[in-house]
Amino acid sequence: MKPGVFVNLDDLQHALDVVSMTPDFGNAAYVSRVTGEVHMWSDAADFDPLPVDVEDDSLYIAVPDKRELDLGQQLVFSFVEEHLGASADAVRDIFRKRGAYGKFKDLLDRRGLLQAWYDFEAAETEKALRAWGEENGLAIGDAPGKDAG
Structure with a gap:
């Protein structure tokens, strides 16, 4: 599968952390299949509202938690x-x-x-997120212009 829309690795890692917090908080995170933007929501934090069409699987994909990625x-x-x-x-x-x-x-x-x-843990998390992205047609990487060293 060829890589699709670019998703910033740091943003995706933050979303994974939010989604993996205590389930009592009702946390969720989604990646736009169109823009690559990561949207997060939690009962316990002040995020922007989720897009109204976030339930449309053709437009958004839910970020899995650490257990779903075998990171527990x-x-x-x-x-x-x-x-x-x-x-x-x-x-x-x-x-x-x-x-x-x-x-x-x-x-x-x-x-x-x-x-x-x-x-x-950091290396395995990055590897799992990149594999998840590839499986879902997303190109996971560092922000353009980010210094690699």
Whole structure:
């Protein structure tokens, strides 16, 4: 499938974060298939109103949340397998209880792997968003003129 309308990666990452927040907030984000503009809405934040025709699938596509892109616990365990293989059972135990991500990050910090996690998470998120965009006929990239270095 050839790439379609350009969508700014930073805008799409922000939309993914909004959509992936606590579901109690009723968050949503859509990408215009015509302009590439990202529209967001939340009960908990002050965004511009969504376009009136946002429900038209030929004009807009809903931004998935992190779970839909396999960026939740599956991502954690991919990282653990690569960097903490011997501690996989301990991490599984952490994720059986509340506050798992905080405890996981504490473990990574103690092991000197917190920045490696952030880098891994960012790279995998970008890869997943680019693949999602390609599957949906969107060209995901940096803003024109953005300094690459």
